[in-house]
Amino acid sequence: MSSPDRFLNVGLLGCGTIGSGVYHLVKKNKKELERACGMPVGISRILVKDPDEPRPFPVDKKFLSTNSEEILSDEKIDVFIEVMGGIEPARTFCLKALKSGKHLITANKELLARHGQEIMEAAAENDSIVMFEASVGGGIPIICPLESSMGGDRIKKIMGIVNGTTNYVLSNMSSSGSDFHSALHEAQKLGYAEANPQADIEGSDAASKLAILCSVAFQVGMSGEQVYREGINFIRPADLANAAEMGYATKLLAIAERDGEEISARVHPTMIPLDHPLAAVSGNFNAIFVVGESVGELMFYGEGAGSLPTATAILGDVVKISRNIKDPSVFRRPYWSNPCRVKSVDELTTKFYMVLEVIDRPGVLAKIAKVFGENKVSLESVVQKGLGGEAEIVLITHEVVEKNFQAARSELLGLDVVKDIPSVIRVESTEAYEGQR
Amino acid sequence: MSSPDRFLNVGLLGCGTIGSGVYHLVKKNKKELERACGMPVGISRILVKDPDEPRPFPVDKKFLSTNSEEILSDEKIDVFIEVMGGIEPARTFCLKALKSGKHLITANKELLARHGQEIMEAAAENDSIVMFEASVGGGIPIICPLESSMGGDRIKKIMGIVNGTTNYVLSNMSSSGSDFHSALHEAQKLGYAEANPQADIEGSDAASKLAILCSVAFQVGMSGEQVYREGINFIRPADLANAAEMGYATKLLAIAERDGEEISARVHPTMIPLDHPLAAVSGNFNAIFVVGESVGELMFYGEGAGSLPTATAILGDVVKISRNIKDPSVFRRPYWSNPCRVKSVDELTTKFYMVLEVIDRPGVLAKIAKVFGENKVSLESVVQKGLGGEAEIVLITHEVVEKNFQAARSELLGLDVVKDIPSVIRVESTEAYEGQR
Numbered sequence: 001m002s003s004p005d006r007f008l009n010v011g012l013l014g015c016g017t018i019g020s021g022v023y024h025l026v027k028k029n030k031k032e033l034e035r036a037c038g039m040p041v042g043i044s045r046i047l048v049k050d051p052d053e054p055r056p057f058p059v060d061k062k063f064l065s066t067n068s069e070e071i072l073s074d075e076k077i078d079v080f081i082e083v084m085g086g087i088e089p090a091r092t093f094c095l096k097a098l099k100s101g102k103h104l105i106t107a108n109k110e111l112l113a114r115h116g117q118e119i120m121e122a123a124a125e126n127d128s129i130v131m132f133e134a135s136v137g138g139g140i141p142i143i144c145p146l147e148s149s150m151g152g153d154r155i156k157k158i159m160g161i162v163n164g165t166t167n168y169v170l171s172n173m174s175s176s177g178s179d180f181h182s183a184l185h186e187a188q189k190l191g192y193a194e195a196n197p198q199a200d201i202e203g204s205d206a207a208s209k210l211a212i213l214c215s216v217a218f219q220v221g222m223s224g225e226q227v228y229r230e231g232i233n234f235i236r237p238a239d240l241a242n243a244a245e246m247g248y249a250t251k252l253l254a255i256a257e258r259d260g261e262e263i264s265a266r267v268h269p270t271m272i273p274l275d276h277p278l279a280a281v282s283g284n285f286n287a288i289f290v291v292g293e294s295v296g297e298l299m300f301y302g303e304g305a306g307s308l309p310t311a312t313a314i315l316g317d318v319v320k321i322s323r324n325i326k327d328p329s330v331f332r333r334p335y336w337s338n339p340c341r342v343k344s345v346d347e348l349t350t351k352f353y354m355v356l357e358v359i360d361r362p363g364v365l366a367k368i369a370k371v372f373g374e375n376k377v378s379l380e381s382v383v384q385k386g387l388g389g390e391a392e393i394v395l396i397t398h399e400v401v402e403k404n405f406q407a408a409r410s411e412l413l414g415l416d417v418v419k420d421i422p423s424v425i426r427v428e429s430t431e432a433y434e435g436q437r
Numbered sequence: 438m439s440s441p442d443r444f445l446n447v448g449l450l451g452c453g454t455i456g457s458g459v460y461h462l463v464k465k466n467k468k469e470l471e472r473a474c475g476m477p478v479g480i481s482r483i484l485v486k487d488p489d490e491p492r493p494f495p496v497d498k499k500f501l502s503t504n505s506e507e508i509l510s511d512e513k514i515d516v517f518i519e520v521m522g523g524i525e526p527a528r529t530f531c532l533k534a535l536k537s538g539k540h541l542i543t544a545n546k547e548l549l550a551r552h553g554q555e556i557m558e559a560a561a562e563n564d565s566i567v568m569f570e571a572s573v574g575g576g577i578p579i580i581c582p583l584e585s586s587m588g589g590d591r592i593k594k595i596m597g598i599v600n601g602t603t604n605y606v607l608s609n610m611s612s613s614g615s616d617f618h619s620a621l622h623e624a625q626k627l628g629y630a631e632a633n634p635q636a637d638i639e640g641s642d643a644a645s646k647l648a649i650l651c652s653v654a655f656q657v658g659m660s661g662e663q664v665y666r667e668g669i670n671f672i673r674p675a676d677l678a679n680a681a682e683m684g685y686a687t688k689l690l691a692i693a694e695r696d697g698e699e700i701s702a703r704v705h706p707t708m709i710p711l712d713h714p715l716a717a718v719s720g721n722f723n724a725i726f727v728v729g730e731s732v733g734e735l736m737f738y739g740e741g742a743g744s745l746p747t748a749t750a751i752l753g754d755v756v757k758i759s760r761n762i763k764d765p766s767v768f769r770r771p772y773w774s775n776p777c778r779v780k781s782v783d784e785l786t787t788k789f790y791m792v793l794e795v796i797d798r799p800g801v802l803a804k805i806a807k808v809f810g811e812n813k814v815s816l817e818s819v820v821q822k823g824l825g826g827e828a829e830i831v832l833i834t835h836e837v838v839e840k841n842f843q844a845a846r847s848e849l850l851g852l853d854v855v856k857d858i859p860s861v862i863r864v865e866s867t868e869a870y871e872g873q874r
Contacts, residue, residue, distance in 0.1 A: 033588070035656070036588030133586065140735060141581075141586035141587070144582070144586055148581065148756050149570065150578070151752070152469060152470045152473060152752025152753060152755060152756055154466060280717045292576075292749060294749045295739065297722075297738075298738065298739035299724075299737075300736075301736035303734065308732070309733050311731065312729060312731045315588070316588055320585050323585070324761070
């Protein structure tokens with residue numbers, strides 16, 4: 001162990017759920033942290049909005065301050081940990097810390113997904129280290145494995161369950177048969193969903209995380225806005241039951257693939273075969289499935305949120321910074337300035353699940369099949385269920401080009417025999433990454 | 438990116454399945470590797486027993502040599518990659534490389550599980566780095582996450598499926614109902630089991646890997662011989678069917694837990710609930726499930742063997758060494774000299790599954806229950822199945838102390854009503870790590 005000839009002085013920006021968890025663990029795991037870092041670690045100052053706010057873990061008030069100028073200009077601090085969330089004032093504070101030559105650990109996915117390039121450039125210009133393991137997947141180590149363990153491989157595909165709220169809601173709908181709104185309400189009661197769950201439900205939280213994963217995995221600077229997304233609010237319990245009957249679990253997946261010089265990146269509800277490792281990830285757990293050209297399939301699973309899991313990921317970054325404090329260049333990420341060419345969703349190929357409500361009379365299926373055929377959409381399975389004078393057709397397509405499928409969907413809606421198309425969900429097959437090594 | 442003002446010169450010791458995979462990837466992923474390392478990487482010399490041996494990937498013969506003295510004393514080499522396997526001459530070569538101040542990457546689990554302390558001490562004395570990500574779990578990043586990402590947490594428990602052969606055999610027996618010997622034979626035909634599968638089947642391969650995981654997770658020097666082990670050769674298809682009926686999958690698990698200053702470490706067939714993430718790990722995949730006091734449950738999943746997955750893990754170590762070549766102290770592991778107190782298996786507590794063949798007459802169950810009660814073994818479930826004049830009792834105990842259970846087992850075998858106890862398998866419950874944070 002390198003001799004503790006110095007001390008790692010940490011400043012905390014924000015002290016809510018995650019920040020007070022970091023404070024708690026730095027005190028509680030003092031010995032472990034000193035051993036892993038090769039030097040003692042202490043939090044000397046904490047920036048807060050309101051010193052009297054209730055916190056999940058008690059914090060000694062003598063460390064708290066509401067004066068950002070004072071904390072950010074404190075010369076004794078080596079590393080700032082930013083756990084405020086949101087774009088401003090987090091962005092301004094982070095840039096200021098980096099420009100003073102401080103190292104930065106941030107859990108702020110929104111900030112990185114929108115201003116990652118600016119942050120990485122400021123770090124490189126000032127020989128500072130930026131670490132962000134906690135920004136994706138809470139306590140799950142994923143940034144470090146992508147950057148260094150897989151550093152000698154070409155990453156082909158990423159599929160992640162990176163939002164605990166939507167995974168909890170879908171798991172609950174699936175196991176209890178309850179509808180979206182009751183499942184969401186229960187998640188809110190249990191603290192798995194926020195009072196305003198828009199960012200989770202609509203997929204923009206997952207899109208930010210996917211942009212960060214893509215930036216690291218594919219060595220580009222991707223923003224969350226470049227990710228195509230659909231939320232889970234339209235999913236019906238009947239769809240989940242149909243999926244289960246056909247051997248699929250339904251998850252909100254964040255999916256990215258490298259295709260030559262281009263990348264596809266999308267967040268949408270997806271059916272995956274029940275024997276896929278992601279299918280068993282339920283409740284508020286997260287998992288990131290990665291396919292490397294040489295390493296094959298890997299999956300990283302764990303608690304994707306929560307005070308102490310996220311705080312543990314932050315401490316892991318403290319360890320890595322302390323171990324590399326003599327050579328900060330190892331943490332430069334010049335690639336964040338690389339342009340990122342993201343494919344249009346129209347060009348993607350995937351399988352689709354579709355439910356059609358039709359009038360139950362002879363020749364209906366033929367009409368529908370004709371529309372699919374004319375649009376180059378071929379079908380893997382079709383089940384017709386009679387409901388008196390009406391019928392429901394549940395089908396899954398083979399791999400098709402998105403724009404062909406959407407053209408067929410519009411034409412189908414125009415047919416006199418089709419009353420409605422209540423559900424369209426993408427289906428992820430496992431064939432895609434077999435035999436590509 | 439740090440400017441490539443130098444070149445990383447690699448010497449390969451051994452060039453079989455893994456070694457030729459490393460050679461292949463260093464050539465194929467030249468660009469990725471240079472980017473990740475911040476300098477170009479090249480293999481300059483390769484030590485082999487027989488230059489004409491067939492290899493999975495073609496290797497330019499100009500690099501091959503059978504002269505170990507010459508290669509080991511080559512001053513231009515920065516890093517040796519040892520992929521020979523076995524104890525000698527690998528141990529002598531590794532020590533010699535370290536004593537010349539070279540860095541070492543090894544995939545050799547036997548060597549580390551037996552001589553880890555000697556290797557780590559030689560590295561520390563000579564300011565060399567030792568890396569061994571590929572020694573456990575093939576392509577799965579697990580050593581680095583345990584060492585740095587979880588460096589600020591206290592690791593409580595590890596449960597791993599770390600042997601692909603036994604996992605393939607058990608998965609196959611479970612899905613096809615075939616017996617141990619036919620499943621093993623098929624695994625051999627498909628290349629998932631070696632011609633001499635003793636080390637896999639009897640659990641000593643898994644025990645070596647568990648000793649390495651424990652050393653890193655619990656900061657001690659554990660040897661493979663300190664791990665209690667039972668193999669899978671006694672498992673009957675009927676046991677797997679019973680387990681499935683009761684909601685369990687049967688896996689060869691490597692399990693370690695910290696208990697104050699002591700550690701328990703064991704490898705044995707284990708039933709785990711079907712909804713546990715390890716239950717879905719089938720075929721030749723590996724997975725390591727880790728419970729941290731603060732981070733909670735994590736799981737790392739991937740291909741546990743094979744040329745290119747293992748070679749990818751080795752390249753990840755090359756990346757980490759190149760990034761830290763200026764400060765080798767970050768990779769010292771003084772803890773490998775710490776004594777390791779391993780609990781006797783007699784003191785462990787676990788649940789057990791047991792099958793008793795009994796004579797079917799009144800009062801049998803009462804006699805059996807009396808033996809359990811007198812030995813402080815309480816039962817969670819008992820099912821009696823009549824078979825004409827004989828009957829079979831299938832039971833699962835609550836958590837019991839191993840020595841109490843074994844005492845009951847001996848007494849039961851002495852009862853006149855018990856004809857045989859064909860199966861005893863430990864059952865891992867998920868309750869153990871709930872609410873401990």
